[in-house]
Amino acid sequence: MKPTLVIAGLPVRISHDLQTLLEQAISSVLEDFPDEISDGTTPAALTLNYRDPGYSATTGGYHPVEIRLECRDDGWHLRYVTDFAYVGQGWSTELAKELDFDFSMSEYTHSLVGEMSLAEVNEWFDVWQQSFCCYAQMDVFTLTVTPD
Template sequence: MKLTFNKKQCFTVPEKLYQILSDELVNVLTPEIDAEVIILNYRDPDYSSHAGGFHPLEIRLVKSMAEGKAVYEFVYITDFSFQGSPYPELVVDIDVCFIAEQVYTVYGGWLDKTSGEELKELFLTNFISYVEMQVFEVEVTFY
């Protein structure tokens, strides 16, 4: 399955991320070509509240129309981490929300687009490195 992306969204993402997503969807055995929504979940099977590891991450893409053709756009890219004690829960750590044009961090709350841009760049650069290290198992869901 090959996707066409709307690259004119509020936040830019590295070209490498588009390639990673496209490569992952090529690996899907039975892609749903007409899917309105695609969710990609990246999980480190060894991540736990006690041992640490690489945070799970979720990317939601939605089909829309841009310049007269169907394209996929980012809705969010969300990183989760275990927080709290004595019973840690998996919560949103960093959320890049393309709809609200804001970035959220568990330690700083919602940042405006300008303030969140630097965090988003570091976050995505790290994520791309982790994918290249092959630390994640990936699950793709279509709606």
């Protein structure tokens, strides 16, 4: 059975491309690891980590992205999307959250502007998901899925 990504009630529009990408990831995990997801008595959860193996502070590349999905009775819910980037210079360079859309807490931040208004969330999320889906279609990411 095809998993259902529940997008009703989110403050952003989820594109067909992103919905398809996430549902494919869920389907793949359910097929490959059916016993690790849930026994049906507790909600299942998946953390999807998309990484460009060549991304570094010195050479750049495609930002790492982490997406959290939780399964409830009516389907899979998007809990958060976090886009990471290197910040700092030299020995103090570190990977930090650049964009964070926490739908479970209704908190949305950008490293340069701080908390975002709902209008800003829609704009930033739309730009982010267009870019992310394009990069995913270019096959630049390695996907690691962690079932919880």
